[in-house]
Amino acid sequence: MTMPDTASAAAPTRANLPMTKALNAGLRQAMLDDPKVLMMGEDIGPLGGVFRVTEGLHAEFGEKRVLDTPLAESGIIGTAIGLALRGYRPVCEIQFDGFVFPGFDQITSQLARMRNRHEGGVIMPVVVRIPYGGHIGSIEHHQESPEAYFAHTPGLRVVSPSNPHDAYWMMREAIASNDPVIFFEPKSRYWPKGEVDFTAPGTPLHASKVVRTGTSVTVVGHGAMVSVLLQAAELAAAEGISLEVIDLRSISPIDYGPILESVHKTGHLVVAQEAAGFVSVGSEIAATVTERAFYSLEAPVLRVSGFDTPFPPAAVETHFLPSPDRVLEAVDRSLAF
Amino acid sequence: MPVTSNDAPVRTLTSPTVQLLSTEGAFAPSDSAAEFLPYFERLTEADYRKFYRDMVVVRKFDTEAANLQRQGQLALWVPSHGQEAAQVGSAYATRAQDHIFPSYREHVVGMIRGLDMVDILRMLRGVTLGGWTPEEHGNFHLYTLVLASQTLHATGYAMGMQLDGATATGNPETDQAVIVYYGDGASSQGDANEALVFAASYQTPQVFFMQNNHWAISVPVSRQSRTPLYLRAGGFGMPGIQVDGNDVLASYAVTAKAMDDARAGHGPSLIEALTYRVGAHTTADDPTKYRDPDELAYWVARDPIVRFRAYLKGLGVEQEFLDSVDEEAADHAADVRRRALEITSPDRSVIFDNVYAEPHPLVVEQQKWLDGYETSFDGSES
Numbered sequence: 001m002t003m004p005d006t007a008s009a010a011a012p013t014r015a016n017l018p019m020t021k022a023l024n025a026g027l028r029q030a031m032l033d034d035p036k037v038l039m040m041g042e043d044i045g046p047l048g049g050v051f052r053v054t055e056g057l058h059a060e061f062g063e064k065r066v067l068d069t070p071l072a073e074s075g076i077i078g079t080a081i082g083l084a085l086r087g088y089r090p091v092c093e094i095q096f097d098g099f100v101f102p103g104f105d106q107i108t109s110q111l112a113r114m115r116n117r118h119e120g121g122v123i124m125p126v127v128v129r130i131p132y133g134g135h136i137g138s139i140e141h142h143q144e145s146p147e148a149y150f151a152h153t154p155g156l157r158v159v160s161p162s163n164p165h166d167a168y169w170m171m172r173e174a175i176a177s178n179d180p181v182i183f184f185e186p187k188s189r190y191w192p193k194g195e196v197d198f199t200a201p202g203t204p205l206h207a208s209k210v211v212r213t214g215t216s217v218t219v220v221g222h223g224a225m226v227s228v229l230l231q232a233a234e235l236a237a238a239e240g241i242s243l244e245v246i247d248l249r250s251i252s253p254i255d256y257g258p259i260l261e262s263v264h265k266t267g268h269l270v271v272a273q274e275a276a277g278f279v280s281v282g283s284e285i286a287a288t289v290t291e292r293a294f295y296s297l298e299a300p301v302l303r304v305s306g307f308d309t310p311f312p313p314a315a316v317e318t319h320f321l322p323s324p325d326r327v328l329e330a331v332d333r334s335l336a337f
Numbered sequence: 338m339p340v341t342s343n344d345a346p347v348r349t350l351t352s353p354t355v356q357l358l359s360t361e362g363a364f365a366p367s368d369s370a371a372e373f374l375p376y377f378e379r380l381t382e383a384d385y386r387k388f389y390r391d392m393v394v395v396r397k398f399d400t401e402a403a404n405l406q407r408q409g410q411l412a413l414w415v416p417s418h419g420q421e422a423a424q425v426g427s428a429y430a431t432r433a434q435d436h437i438f439p440s441y442r443e444h445v446v447g448m449i450r451g452l453d454m455v456d457i458l459r460m461l462r463g464v465t466l467g468g469w470t471p472e473e474h475g476n477f478h479l480y481t482l483v484l485a486s487q488t489l490h491a492t493g494y495a496m497g498m499q500l501d502g503a504t505a506t507g508n509p510e511t512d513q514a515v516i517v518y519y520g521d522g523a524s525s526q527g528d529a530n531e532a533l534v535f536a537a538s539y540q541t542p543q544v545f546f547m548q549n550n551h552w553a554i555s556v557p558v559s560r561q562s563r564t565p566l567y568l569r570a571g572g573f574g575m576p577g578i579q580v581d582g583n584d585v586l587a588s589y590a591v592t593a594k595a596m597d598d599a600r601a602g603h604g605p606s607l608i609e610a611l612t613y614r615v616g617a618h619t620t621a622d623d624p625t626k627y628r629d630p631d632e633l634a635y636w637v638a639r640d641p642i643v644r645f646r647a648y649l650k651g652l653g654v655e656q657e658f659l660d661s662v663d664e665e666a667a668d669h670a671a672d673v674r675r676r677a678l679e680i681t682s683p684d685r686s687v688i689f690d691n692v693y694a695e696p697h698p699l700v701v702e703q704q705k706w707l708d709g710y711e712t713s714f715d716g717s718e719s
Contacts, residue, residue, distance in 0.1 A: 075531035082493020117467045120691035178694035253698045
C-alpha cells in the first residue's frame with residue numbers, strides 16, 4: 001500500500017514519542033487526509049480516552065467527527081457498520097480488552113461478513129482499536145489478550161504493533177484498509193518512548209519482521225511480547241545463545257515468510273504470547289511451521305503462553321505472564337531436545 | 338448533530354391504537370387517528386388499488402414460496418401471511434431517497450422498493466448469502482438473520498445521513514430518512530435497545546417499525562414484555578405509537594407522519610404495528626403444537642386483505658378490478674415459480690470471493706488448493 005505523502009515542510013519528520021502519542025498522531029493524520037474518517041467510542045471526546053490516545057482530536061475536529069458514544073459496545077460496532085455502509089471510515093475505540101465481548105456478535109456475525117454477504121458490493125473500512133494485555137496490575141477484564149477469537153474469524157484482519165513507529169504507520173494503514181481491522185494496542189507498551197519516523201512507512205501492515213538477528217533459536221511474538229523476547233535475547237547472548245527475534249505484527253494474515261526463513265536457519269522455534277495457549281495464535285504458528293518446515297526443525301515447536309485459566313489477580317500476574325526467563329526455559333528445552 | 342440536539346425538549350407521544358378501518362372494512366377512524374388524517378388524505382383511489390394489489394400479489398407469492406419449499410426447491414421459507422397491511426402501508430410511506438433495513442419477513446416491502454421476489458428466493462434456496470444490491474433495489478438493504486442486528490446498522494446509517502447533511506434541510510423531496518423493521522421477539526434483544534439509545538441520543542432521522550405479530554416462533558409476546566411494546570419508546574425519549582397493523586390505511590398514515598417527522602429533523606420514533614403471524618414462523622415450524630386455534634380464528638377473522646377488499650367494495654370499486662388482481666397475483670406467482678426453478682448454483686469460487694476486499698494469503702492459498710484438488714478428479718472416470 002502506498003500512503004499519501006503528508007509530511008509538510010513545517011511538521012517534524014521524526015519524534016521520540018510514547019505509543020499513545022504515536023497512535024494519536026496516526027489517527028490525526030488519517031483524519032486530516034480523509035474527511036470520512038470518524039472516531040467513535042466511550043470517553044474519547046473531551047477526555048481523549050482513558051489512555052488519552054484520542055487526546056486533542058475532539059477539540060481539533062469537533063463532535064461530528066469524534067463521537068462520544070453511549071456506553072454500549074454492540075451499539076458502537078453496529079452503528080459503525082451503518083456508517084461504513086454510508087461511506088464513512090469509523091475508528092472505534094473499545095475501552096479495555098475485556099469489554100469487547102458485548103460487541104463480539106456485531107464484529108463476528110456482521111462486520112466480518114458484510115462484504116461477503118453483499119457479494120462484494122460494499123467495503124467495510126472499520127477499525128476496532130482494543131487496548132490489550134497484562135503487565136499493568138489492573139483488575140479483572142482489564143488485562144486480557146483475546147486476539148485469537150478475532151484471528152479465527154474470516155473477514156477480519158488482526159494486527160498489533162510492538163513499538164511507536166509501527167503503531168503510527170500501522171494505524172494509518174489500518175484506516176486506509178478497505179477491510180475491517182481489529183487493532184490490538186499493547187497497553188504495557190503505551191508509555192515507553194521510541195523514535196517515530198513520519199516520512200518512512202517501512203514495513204507493510206501485514207508483514208512480520210526480524211527485529212534481532214540470531215542463529216540458535218527463532219523466537220516469535222507480537223505486541224508487548226516483542227520487548228520480552230528482546231530482553232530474553234540479551235540474556236541469552238550473555239550465555240552464548242543467539243536468538244533471532246521476529247515481531248509478528250500481523251495476526252491475520254500471518255506473514256510466514258520471515259518465520260520459515262529463520263527456522264530454516266536455526267532449526268528451532270519458540271512462540272510466545274500472553275494469551276492462553278490452547279487454540280491460540282501460537283498453536284496456529286506451531287502447526288503451520290511444522291507443516292511447512294518439518295525437515296528443518298531439530299526440535300518440536302514450543303509455546304510460551306499465559307496459562308489456560310482466567311487472567312489472575314494482578315498480585316500474581318508476574319507468575320502468569322511469560323517473562324524473559326520463561327522464554328529462555330523454552331529455548332533451553334528446544335536446544336536440549 | 339449530537340449533544341446539543343439533546344437539549345431539545347423530549348417529544349413523548351403515546352396513543353391508543355390508531356385505526357382508520359373497522360374490522361368490517363368501514364371507514365371509522367379512532368379518536369387517536371385525528372392527527373394522522375391529513376396523511377390519509379394524501380391518498381387517492383389509485384393508491385388504494387396499488388395497496389390492494391400488492392397485498393394480494395404477495396399473499397399468493399407467499400403461498401407459492403411455501404409450496405416450493407415443500408417440494409424441496411427452497412431450504413426454508415419465511416411466510417408473511419397476515420402481515421401484508423403493516424408492510425404495504427409502511428412501505429408506501431417511504432420515499433425514493435429513504436433507506437430500508439428489513440429483518441427477513443418483509444417480502445412485499447422489497448417488492449414495492451423494486452426487488453424481484455426471485456432474488457429473495459435465491460437466498461432461501463441457498464445459492465447466495467445476500468441476493469441483491471441495495472442501491473439498485475430501492476435502497477432496500479439485505480435481510481439480516483441475527484435478530485435486531487440491523488437496528489444498529491440502520492441507526493448508524495441514519496447518523497451518516499445527518500453527517501452528510503442529507504436530511505432536515507427542509508426539502509421533503511430530498512431529505513432522507515431510514516426505516517428499520519423488526520419484531521416483538523427482536524425487541525428483547527440488546528441490539529434493539531442499544532439502537533433506540535443511540536437513535537434517541539443522536540436524534541437520528543429514523544423510524545423503528547416493529548411488527549408485533551404476537552409470536553417469536555413458539556413464544557408469545559407476553560414473554561417478551563409486560564407492557565405494550567410501543568410504551569417502551571417513551572423510556573428512550575421518543576414517541577411511540579401503536580397502530581392496527583392489519584389496517585393498511587392506518588399503517589400508511591402513521592408511518593407517513595413518522596417518516597415526514599424524521600426527514601424534517603424531528604428525530605426518531607417507534608411504531609408498534611399490531612398484526613398476526615397467521616402462518617408458521619418458517620416452514621420448519623409447527624404452530625399447532627403451541628397455539629390456541631381460537632386465537633388463530635380470531636385473527637383470521639381480522640384478515641387485512643379481506644378487510645381492505647370490503648372497504649374498496651364500499652367505495653364502489655368494480656369486481657372486475659378485484660378479479661384482475663387475483664389473476665395478476667396468480668401470474669406473478671407462476672412466473673416466480675418458473676424462474677425459481679431456473680436458479681442455478683454458483684461456482685465454488687463464491688466460497689472465497691469477497692471474503693476480503695484486498696487479497697488475504699490464506700484464502701488465496703485455500704482456493705488454489707481446492708481448485709487443484711477438485712480438478713484432479715476431472716476425467717478420472719473416462
